[in-house]
Amino acid sequence: MKLSLLAACGLGAALLAPVASSAAVPDYVSKAISDASRPADERKLDDVRKPGEIIAFAGVKPGQSVAEYLPGGGYYTRTLSEVAGPKGKVYALETSTWGKDNIEGTKKAIAGLKNVALDISPLGQFNLPAKVDVFWTTDNYHDLHVPKYANVDITAFNKHVFESLKSGGTYIIVDHAAAEGSGARDSPTLHRIEKRTVVDEVTAAGFKLVSESDALHNTSDNHTKKVFDLHYKTDQFILKFRKP
Numbered sequence: 324m325k326l327s328l329l330a331a332c333g334l335g336a337a338l339l340a341p342v343a344s345s346a347a348v349p350d351y352v353s354k355a356i357s358d359a360s361r362p363a364d365e366r367k368l369d370d371v372r373k374p375g376e377i378i379a380f381a382g383v384k385p386g387q388s389v390a391e392y393l394p395g396g397g398y399y400t401r402t403l404s405e406v407a408g409p410k411g412k413v414y415a416l417e418t419s420t421w422g423k424d425n426i427e428g429t430k431k432a433i434a435g436l437k438n439v440a441l442d443i444s445p446l447g448q449f450n451l452p453a454k455v456d457v458f459w460t461t462d463n464y465h466d467l468h469v470p471k472y473a474n475v476d477i478t479a480f481n482k483h484v485f486e487s488l489k490s491g492g493t494y495i496i497v498d499h500a501a502a503e504g505s506g507a508r509d510s511p512t513l514h515r516i517e518k519r520t521v522v523d524e525v526t527a528a529g530f531k532l533v534s535e536s537d538a539l540h541n542t543s544d545n546h547t548k549k550v551f552d553l554h555y556k557t558d559q560f561i562l563k564f565r566k567p
Contacts, residue, residue: 342535348375351385355405365398371555374402376538377461380561381495386410387456390487392449393418393463396425397432403459404436413439414455420446420472447475454489461497462550462559465516468507481528485566494530494564496521497539499557502546514550518560530564537561 356375369375378399383389385408394400394415404413413436417429426443433439442450447467467475484494501508501515509515522532539559550557 342537348379351408352378352383352402352406355402358401358405361401365401368398368555372398373538374399376536377497377561378402378406380534380536380538381457381459381563382493383407383457383459388412388414388453389457389459390414390416390449390451390455392416392458392460393466394429394432395461395463396428399459399461400429400432400439401436404433404439407438409438411438412455414451415439415441416449416451417441417443418446419443446473447477447480449483449487451487454487455492456489457493457495458484458488459495461495462499464496464498464521465501465507465510465514468510468516469514470511477524478527481525481530485528485530488566490566492566493533494525494566496525496562496564497559499550500544500546500560505546509546513546513548515546515557518562521560521562525562525564530566532562533565534563535561536563 352375356369383403383406385406387407388411389403389407391400391403391413394417400413400415407413415429415433417426419426430441433441444450466472467477467480488494498521499515501513501517503517505517506520507516526532539561541556541558544553544558546558
């Protein structure tokens with residue numbers, strides 16, 4: 324009865340995922356983050372973006388294959404490449420929707436990374452040559468709900484992600500939190516999305532929400548400002564879904 328009441332209030336799925344405590348950052352992740360070849364403008368964001376904690380929570384390991392959707396200049400791409408190692412693979416799934424500058428930035432970020440392959444497709448689409456262990460997207464899921472970018476069929480997108488993962492594979496979503504009850508309303512303006520909306524959309528595709536992390540939870544963010552005005556100091560949710 325208690326679970327039914329939670330679901331009826333629109334809270335069930337979001338509250339039933341265990342919140343992960345801060346996991347120890349593996350040595351191979353720490354080594355990748357401390358790599359001196361990482362650009363200084365990336366490393367200066369580490370204190371607020373906490374890549375070590377996020378990758379540790381995600382559970383990305385050497386030898387795995389990772390699809391990174393919308394790399395956004397490669398902040399995570401280089402590190403994921405280093406973590407995956409020579410026996411792993413990273414697929415940088417870029418969009419043609421945002422134009423040449425964005426694509427060139429990603430190309431520059433992955434130059435020389437032998438285990439990274441680039442795919443360029445319209446927003447909401449991507450191509451992978453094989454099933455992957457992890458599908459990863461940070462601070463961009465909400466963009467799938469911005470009509471001026473593209474009219475993305477979010478149901479089809481998440482089903483494509485599901486089909487692209489190996490059995491037991493994980494789907495990692497990090498995004499800027501929106502006000503409770505707002506759904507995707509603020510995605511086109513504030514570039515935020517409500518956590519519950521993401522949970523509902525992704526679990527509808529067959530995924531199970533298995534854990535979440537509060538590593539980027541920020542109580543000083545009241546969810547009313549554009550994320551660009553806060554320079555990553557937003558309240559963000561971190562969700563881990565699994566394909567059964």
